[in-house]
Structures are given as C-alpha cells and as structure tokens.
Amino acid sequence: MILTQCAVCATDLGLTLGKKCGRCSTRYCGPECQVQHWKEGGHDQLCKKIKKAGGAEQYNANKKYSEAVAVAAEKCADDTKGQTCYICTEALHRHTKEGLVRGCSCRGTAGFAHVSCLAEEAKIWFTEAEENNLDWKVKIERWDRWYTCSLCEQEYHGVVKCALGWACxxxxxxxxxxDRSPRSAMSLLGSGLSEAEHHEDALSVKEALLAMLRRVGDSEYNVLAMQGNLACTYGELGRLEEALCLREDIYSRRLKLIGVEHRQTLASANNYANSxxxxxxxxxxxxxxxxxMPVARRILGESDRITLTMRKIFAEALYLIPDATLDDLREAVATLEEIEQTARRVLGGAHPLVRSLEGSMRLSREAHRAREASNA
Incomplete structure (x- = not known):
C-alpha cells in the first residue's frame, strides 16, 4: 500500500501527519520511533538506498510494482506460454526479464504483453497530451490507456490491473x-488492489485519496466517484451497512448532480441495488x-458491463427471494443464460463477471429444479 503509517509502530498518519526522515522521507509518528528505526530497525543501512531511489514513497512504489509484476506474470504463465509481446515482440522483456500477461478480453493470439511495455506505452501516450497542452477531455481519453487494452478496448482485471496500478x-x-495525475494514479491503484483482492490495502489507499480530494477542494463529481470506490471496498470487507448507506447517498446526489442518464448515475444505481x-x-x-435497467439498456446498450451487471443482480434477486414463484425462477434462469452468453462474447470466458454469472446460473437452475420437483 502507499505509505500512510508509521514505519515502526504502524500508527495511521494519513498523508500529512507525523515526522519524516530528513534524508529519505520515511515516515514516523514521532522522534522515538525514528530513533528506534535507525538503531534497531535497519534504517541506517537502507536510508541512502531509499534516497537514491527517489524517497520512501517512490522506493516503496518501485518495490511493490516489481512484486505485482512477478505475481501477474506467474498467474498468466499458462495462458501466455509460447507467445510474444505485441508491443516489443519479445517473449521475455529484454531489460526486466519479466514474463507476459493478458488480463483483458483479447482472445486467441492477441493481447499478450509485458506490464512494463503497457506502462511505457500509457506513459508516452499521456505525456504527449500534456506536452502539447491538449484539453482535459483528450487527456482523460489518453489516461484510459493505463487500465484499458488498446486492442479489445476492455478494462484489465485481476492481478494485471493491480500491477498496472502500481506502475501508474x-x-x-x-x-x-x-496535480491531477497522482490523484488519478491513486484511484487506479486502489481499484487494482481491489481487483487483486487486497482489500485492506485498497481501503488504506482509497481513504487517503478521499482525504486528499477534500483537502485540495476537488469537484463533487470526483469526490462522489471516490466515495463509490470506497463503498465497494466496505462491501468486500463485509461492512455491508456502511457500504449501503454510502451508496444510497451517492445515488441520490448523482441523480441531482448529473441526471438519470449519466453513466456514473447508472453505475451508482447498480451499486446501490447490489448492496x-x-x-x-x-x-x-x-x-x-x-x-x-431500461435506462441503462437504452443509453449504454445491451452489452455494456453496467447493463449486464444490473440484469444479473435483478435475476439473482428473483431466485434468491424465499417465496420466489416458479415463473420468477424461470425468468431468472432465462435472463442469466442470455446475459452470460453476451458477457462471454464481449468480455471473454476469463473475465470475473463471466465467472460470476456461471455460478449464478448454476444456482438458479438448481433452485428451479428444486421448485419443479416440489410442485410435481
């Protein structure tokens, strides 16, 4: 995670509190912990190395990035065997010697790459927009390369997104x-950590970012987006009531702020219903x-992930309700079968949504068969 705690006692410091090492910026809650770290914690041996890397936060980011790339390459090893990077055309990266990954919706021989190559491409793409002083709308489109495949145009997921989050x-x-860039990078890192199921670390990043957004006076639109990400992490950690309260508030405020047809409002409705x-x-x-759902299908289309997820949640509510009728169960099965086919075609069989739909489809069929047997 990013460095929001004392390096010795792990006291929460947020992004602004505490004391820093004058040479390398390692953070402490006070002078006692700083002295202890130097004398007993090995900081005397690491301080120069950390400073040379660019300071404590940069050193930590570099280290976490290397670890995340190794995890992603190992996770993707079976899928990437015998393939080459579509950017540098090598199997092993010539400098880092890292393996290949593929965590998007590409299939066949498409989409294999090194995280380093994807990151360098995204960096170049966004830097060009900055250097040419392009407007923010164009910069946002360029920024999407940090988490979206340029070939299939779908977002990366799982450990690959986590590695790209650390790269960013x-x-x-x-x-x-x-500057907008580190805030956007923190947001991507938080999402990547969540994708890799590092939910406690994701919570730390998202809470720190929310505090930063409020401190710099960012827009309500961006604050709501961050609160939505935070609510997702509350849900993953089992803090369901907290997630629900936050999501209900976000949904209500977005309806007033940007209207019912905006993608973010539809995403908020989806998250609220899920809670x-x-x-x-x-x-x-x-x-x-x-x-x-009718708004999502009209505005976003049948194959958009928000539309698919809304229909999935609705179908699950049909078969999970204790007094579900046979007609409800039939509708649930038919809906899940339909959207699973669409999701598989658009996102590929390895996508988390498709795998989740497979599980829901199995459970809905079991509930349907059980009800038919009890009615026989």
Missing amino acids: WKTYVGRPET LSELKRFEEAKSVLRKM
Missing part, C-alpha cells in the same frame, strides 16, 4: 497532490433496478 502510481508519485441485495432486501433492489 510509481510513475506519478513524485508530483504534487494539486440492497447483499443485505437480502431483494424487493427494494428490484424496485431500483426496474426503474434503472
């Missing part, structure tokens, strides 16, 4: 917090989705 953070960590469903408030979840 180590690239922009040295910039001031008033209701997780707490077994299925009728309330269905009520939200009945209102928003």
